[in-house]
Amino acid sequence: MSYIGRRLARAILLLVGVSALCFLFTEIAPGSFFDELRLNPQISPETISALRSHYGLDQPLLVRYAHWMKSALHADLGYSIAYNVPVAPLLWSRAKNTLLLTTTALVLTWMISVPLGVWTANRRGGLLDRMVSLTGSLLISIPEIVIAVALLAIAVRWRVLRVGGMMSADFESFSAWAKLQDLLLHLALPAFILVLSETAIIVRHVRASVLEVLGAPYVQAARGFGVSQTRLLFRHVLPVAANPAISLLGFSLAGLLSGSLMVEVICGWPGLGPLILEATLSRDLYLVIGGIMFSALFMVGGNLLADVMLLALDPRISREGTDAL
């Protein structure tokens, strides 16, 4: 259990570090949200300074950070200047959509890449292996934004999928079944873009780790004892090969979240991405910080999940405790 405890402490430390980094940047950066207001002759300087003190921007960095920390502990991430509402509920309403998109993509990616990785490692040099590695290296070298734009162009031109937003305009009038169908049709394109670019990376890693285990002496011994290939793969190789693959899960989440931000903006999926982009464009300080904190929270959560899975699957960790990983 101390393993999970240590991981948790580390996660919290990371979150604190990220927030400190954010506040440090706000201090270094010149200009603020109110710069645009200052150009407006109808708004007096007194109003602006009143607003500044209202949002606590006139206080020194450490005081602001302490205030923010204190309220963040009560799940209050401050007030959005542009939307004039608390940040946390606003972010959460969008974060749900991002979570839907990323978890769908994550699950699909792993459901595709694990069998594909095991298969290509098993039949190394075969037709499928060569095809997968060729497509994979091509997909890895093509930037994600190009994949997204190209697939969007195809989807829009041939009208295969619903593009833009998360649901059709007359969504409320649909029956429950039609609602689900509509949602899935909207989800398909952004999820597909993410799955395509992520799978290319993950298959590679799964294949490499399976290959490494396949060469191990104990696998050869098992083969010598006459264990069938299927049983060998799934009973002897996969559990060992799963360890690096699961560590990869947390890592792949970073790529997925970045990718999802971009894909959301391009496909008009109402997740965190478009919100953060708007906040960036309007320099909505607390909203941006809140968005970064949310993404960090997802990352940390994903990593913790991977740690728990590792603990459950790899007995070495719980037994040794200290020096594993």
Next chain:
Amino acid sequence: MRSKTFLSITGLVGLHLILLCAGFFAPYDPTAQDRELPYAPPTRMHFEDGYGFHFRPFVYAWTTSLDSDQIESYREDRTRRYPVHFFVSGSSYNLLGGYRTTLHLFDVESPGKILLFGADGYGRDEFSRVLFGGQISVAAGISATLIALLTGGLFGIVAGYFGRWVDEVLMGVTELFLSLPWLYFLLGVRAFLPLHLSTLRTFFLLTGVIGLIGWARPARLVRGLVLSSRHRNYVLAARGFGGSDFYLLRRHLLPEVSGLLLTQATLLVPRYIAAEVTLSFFGLGVNEPVPSWGNMLATLQQYNVLVSYGWLLAPACALVVTSVLYSSLADMFHSRLKSYST
């Protein structure tokens, strides 16, 4: 294998030369608008007209006409041929930053226009814009890589060499940087910086931000390598003979790291070009009218443009070519490093 390497290196050198001398290869000024030709399709090259075959290719001018559905469409005006001339003088530009000249590789006579990749919504030549935009995007990628590798390499060497609390603090910081999805981070940092700046300042800002966010990964890799080679016998021997820290770093550890840094560079450049493109695509990078691959692609955010004017995907194709060339080079470096170490 060798021919593939040769191919990718030649391709890369060629690409950078073309981008470096964009003004020479581009027939027009990238910001010159032509209100008569919004979204003009790519000009077709012809060798044959009603009178027979011509060795010098020629083009026809585009004229707009309303078709049966009352939609404006472009048709070739076949009444006059515009032969393509090479090494002609046109708009003036700065070659390699300083030398002012008007020499262009190719152009056609004045009322005619040669639009190899068509035109964008303002009637600007897409081909010229791809070349000039590539200058900015690729330069941004390369400088951001330099920044990331310099800071990452420095911190990595320091952390790996001095170890103990220096190592722990630095690696803690890298973990902080790595634990954030880079795009969120990038947007976050960008949010605190002024939005509208001169092109030059935007460029430095962009490269600085991208590079400073990216330093963590090279730092970790370098640190690992330094950590493992610090205890090699020849380093220990050199230390025993009284070599100073600086001498050991410069003479023994830096060469060890340089191969890794080179491989990282080929990996990072396309990634950072894509980062610049993404930021400019979102309207947070280089601003119009100065072209960059990102803000050129940004027009495709309108669905009707995306569907009707496919040639505006040209910057995306250029980006793909660049990335593929760089990553094939990275593959080569990677396999060479591997064959050295085993």
